[in-house]
Amino acid sequence: xxxxxxxxxxxxxxxxxxxxxxxxxxxxxxxxxxxxxxxxxxxxxxxxxxxxxxxxxxxxxxxxxxxxxxxxxxxxxxxxxxxxxxxxxxxxxxxxxxxxxxxxxxxxxxxx
Amino acid sequence: xxxxxxxxxxxxxxxxxxxxxxxxxxxxxxxxxxxxxxxxxxxxxxxxxxxxxxxxxxxxxxxxxxxxxxxxxxxxxxxxxxxxxxxxxxxxxxxxxxxxxxxxxxxxxxxxxx
Numbered sequence: 001x002x003x004x005x006x007x008x009x010x011x012x013x014x015x016x017x018x019x020x021x022x023x024x025x026x027x028x029x030x031x032x033x034x035x036x037x038x039x040x041x042x043x044x045x046x047x048x049x050x051x052x053x054x055x056x057x058x059x060x061x062x063x064x065x066x067x068x069x070x071x072x073x074x075x076x077x078x079x080x081x082x083x084x085x086x087x088x089x090x091x092x093x094x095x096x097x098x099x100x101x102x103x104x105x106x107x108x109x110x111x112x
Numbered sequence: 113x114x115x116x117x118x119x120x121x122x123x124x125x126x127x128x129x130x131x132x133x134x135x136x137x138x139x140x141x142x143x144x145x146x147x148x149x150x151x152x153x154x155x156x157x158x159x160x161x162x163x164x165x166x167x168x169x170x171x172x173x174x175x176x177x178x179x180x181x182x183x184x185x186x187x188x189x190x191x192x193x194x195x196x197x198x199x200x201x202x203x204x205x206x207x208x209x210x211x212x213x214x215x216x217x218x219x220x221x222x223x224x225x226x
Contacts, residue, residue, distance in 0.1 A: 036217075041219065042219055043202050043219050043220050044155070044202070045217070046215070046216065089154070099145065099168045102156075105155075
């Protein structure tokens with residue numbers, strides 16, 4: 001049973017527009033959420049995180065929103081740039097094991 | 113500072129063989145976690161080592177094992193390889209590996225089982 005779900009396998013956005021990547025989770029024990037970005041032939045790179053005590057965290061062009069009641073988080077990239085084209089993974093930490101649990105990823109394509 | 117390194121980067125093995133992958137964490141990091149990435153399942157947690165002890169384990173069969181040395185370097189071993197073991201194996205290091213401690217990933221080892 002998937003505890004972290006990214007229901008959109010791919011997303012295409014025009015350069016300069018907003019990219020919104022979504023993630024849903026089922027385990028209410030998760031207390032820390034992260035987004036990683038992955039380019040081909042490289043390992044995932046940490047992008048931004050949010051603690052469950054917050055509902056928003058912003059870092060430059062990247063903002064993560066957390067809606068605990070809906071068990072939903074989203075990553076907003078504004079404005080989107082072609083260099084943002086990558087696979088984005090949502091991850092959650094907490095629960096009984098304490099390790100990171102990843103979604104299956106969303107492939108973002110930003111077109112010039 | 114140097115990042116997480118993994119060797120080898122690519123491996124081709126046949127069914128039934130065994131394989132050992134190596135991971136060198138960032139200097140000062142004591143936690144090393146291993147993940148398997150496949151197109152169908154995404155990133156799945158294998159196990160985590162901290163101070164030479166396995167601290168956490170995912171839902172993988174006993175054919176997957178690991179260890180950590182006193183310098184925090186870690187190895188992962190897969191015995192009796194199956195076709196389904198073909199995947200990208202990623203390791204990640206962290207200072208303590210708990211709470212808000214960020215994990216830093218290596219480039220991965222691409223294993224192909226024929």
